[in-house]
Amino acid sequence: MxxxxxxxxxxxxxxxxxxxxxxxxxxxxxxxxxxxxxxxxxxxxxxxxxxxxxxxxxxxxxxxxxxxxxxxxxxxxxxxxxxxxxxEYRRLWEQRLDRLEDYLRAVQIQAKTAQTETAQAEETKAAKPKGKGKSRGRKK
Amino acid sequence: MxxxxxxxxxxxxxxxxxxxxxxxxxxxxxxxxxxxxxxxxxxxxxxxxxxxxxxxxxxxxxxxxxxxxxxxxxxxxxxxxxxxxxxEYRRLWEQRLDRLEDYLRAVQIQAKTAQTETAQAEETKAAKPKGKGKSRGRKK
DNA sequence: CTTGTATTTAACCAGAAGGTTATTTAACTG
DNA sequence: CAGTTAAATAACCTTCTGGTTAAATACAAG
The missing domain is CATH 1.10.10.10 (Winged helix-like DNA-binding domain superfamily/Winged helix DNA-binding domain)
Structure with a gap:
């Protein structure tokens, strides 16, 4: 069959x-x-x-x-x-929470930074860095 | 697709x-x-x-x-x-050995009973591990 | 040996899976 | 803009899947 x-x-x-x-x-x-x-x-x-x-x-x-x-x-x-x-893949979902924690921690830091530098946040988008700079961030 | x-x-x-x-x-x-x-x-x-x-x-x-x-x-x-x-099915393969043990123990008792109907009760008690506290965790 | 019960096999069908080549879309590059 | 690279889509083909109904098999019981 x-x-x-x-x-x-x-x-x-x-x-x-x-x-x-x-x-x-x-x-x-x-x-x-x-x-x-x-x-x-x-x-x-x-x-x-x-x-x-x-x-x-x-x-x-x-x-x-x-x-x-x-x-x-x-x-x-x-x-x-x-x-x-x-x-073999179990670690991938078991580490999820740890990574979420990392992410939340990073966001918190960003938020604090944004409080003092609010104006520049929008400009960053236009000021594209050259080549494969990848400012898209958080690429492990 | x-x-x-x-x-x-x-x-x-x-x-x-x-x-x-x-x-x-x-x-x-x-x-x-x-x-x-x-x-x-x-x-x-x-x-x-x-x-x-x-x-x-x-x-x-x-x-x-x-x-x-x-x-x-x-x-x-x-x-x-x-x-x-x-x-949901994990117990089916994790308990396999335990059940085999149970089976072998039952067979042994049967055999002994067939041979002599005397004091096998004490032996059974002694051989029995008592309880299912094997705690065979799912993590290798 | 005939009947009933449990299950498999045969023949068939529509649609999905997995592959192909040719074409198209999307984004960078000169 | 034209050309190149990365990937997706279109159209097509063959085989597999999941279902059908009808017939065959295996066994038990009259």
């Missing part, structure tokens, strides 16, 4: 659909049948079956057999891989 | 492509131009431009202007949203 791309791409791809995320949410509560997984949705069974195939291909679920039923089980390892990828 | 689905779907969708993840990896090092972002790939500029549009639509990057250049910057909040979603 889908391309044989890498595992991580397949995982994110699988998570990119609300129906599939809802299925995973249900499976987080415990193993269950395809019919029960399908019941909350108004789509046809084959459609759900396809979603399950996508999830299985991504390693997010596994299936066993119980009479006519094919119970699905969530497989957390694939989710962990996605989490591991995000881990 | 892409569907106007919910933000989380758009984010996971954006992350489901290796090229886009590579772009984000580069942007994690700092803001840069489209040309530089495109340079590692053998695809055309319009292709990269499309990838950037997908990332921007998902809120994963933002763009500013600097002369002819349109520098891209990573936006960590969208990544955090993905991480928050995964957070």
């Amino acid at each position: 889908q391309l044989a791309t890498d595992r991580l791409s397949a995982t994110f791809q699988a998570l990119a659909d609300p129906t599939r995320r809802a299925i995973l949410a249900r499976l987080a509560l415990g193993e269950t049948s395809v019919s029960e997984l399908a019941s909350p949705f108004k789509m046809s069974m084959p459609a759900v079956s396809k979603h399950l195939k996508v999830l299985e291909h991504a390693g997010l679920i596994s299936r066993s057999r119980d009479a006519q039923m094919r119970p699905c089980k969530i497989e957390a390892q694939a989710l962990k891989q996605a989490d591991d990828w995000l881990e | 892409q569907l106007a689905t919910d933000r989380l779907s758009a984010t996971f969708q954006a992350l489901a492509d290796p090229t886009r993840r590579a772009i984000l990896a580069r942007l994690a090092l700092g803001e840069t131009s489209v040309s530089e972002l495109a340079s590692p790939f053998k695809m055309s500029m319009p292709a990269v431009s499309k990838h950037l549009k997908v990332l921007e639509h998902a809120g994963l990057i933002s763009r500013s202007r600097d002369a002819q250049m349109r520098p891209c910057k990573i936006e960590a909040q969208a990544l955090k949203q993905a991480d928050d979603w995964l957070e």
Whole structure:
């Protein structure tokens, strides 16, 4: 059905659909049948079956057999891989507050300066510095 | 270009492509131009431009202007949203070992019960770590 | 062996994704 | 102004996605 791309791409791809995320949410509560997984949705069974195939291909679920039923089980390892990828970027949002503080501090200083030099503030715009000076400021 | 689905779907969708993840990896090092972002790939500029549009639509990057250049910057909040979603499932892989331990302990008790129906209660008590104070934090 | 139940497969469809080349827009430069 | 650079847009193509209905499979129970 889908391309044989890498595992991580397949995982994110699988998570990119609300129906599939809802299925995973249900499976987080415990193993269950395809019919029960399908019941909350108004789509046809084959459609759900396809979603399950996508999830299985991504390693997010596994299936066993119980009479006519094919119970699905969530497989957390694939989710962990996605989490591991995000881990690399965690600092980017965890440092956010610190940077906001830096920014606010800078603004405060600027405000104080502006109090004494109000007139020149407008002129600065016209007095464009040469070349790639980039007076646009706060470029880390 | 892409569907106007919910933000989380758009984010996971954006992350489901290796090229886009590579772009984000580069942007994690700092803001840069489209040309530089495109340079590692053998695809055309319009292709990269499309990838950037997908990332921007998902809120994963933002763009500013600097002369002819349109520098891209990573936006960590969208990544955090993905991480928050995964957070709900974290216990599934973090508790895995604990549950395996529980299972093995149960099997052991069963085996012993089958052998001799004598004093295994004390052993169980001794072996049990008691409480789930493992506090396996989410930060590595 | 026939029927019912649970689920998958087959065939098909519209629209999205990801790529291409050619053209256009935007901003600096001489 | 004309020319160059950086990037986006337009038009087009192929493959993938997510859904459909109809038919097939696997199993259990009469």
